[in-house]
Amino acid sequence: MANEFARDLRKNRTTAERELRELKHMGFKFRQQAPIDRFIVDFVCFAHRLIIEVDGATHGTDEE
Numbered sequence: 001m002a003n004e005f006a007r008d009l010r011k012n013r014t015t016a017e018r019e020l021r022e023l024k025h026m027g028f029k030f031r032q033q034a035p036i037d038r039f040i041v042d043f044v045c046f047a048h049r050l051i052i053e054v055d056g057a058t059h060g061t062d063e064e
Contacts, residue, residue, distance in 0.1 A: 002035040009033040009040065017042060017054050 010033045020043060023030055030043045030052075043052040 002038075002040060006033040006035050006040050014054060020052065020054060 013032075017032070020030075023043075028045050029047060030045050032043055034041055034044045036044065036051075041051045042054045044050070
């Protein structure tokens, strides 16, 4: 069930999530919409033990 939900989230990414995908070109290997325990995190880099959460369109404004 969590994997299906994560798959749907990957198909419908926010603009901010799509832009963060560019980190791949900097050598980071992120997994998107990954289920961890009972949570689904936006981005996770297991090599660096790093999780990035992005909340919708508010991160696309000049203020953010």
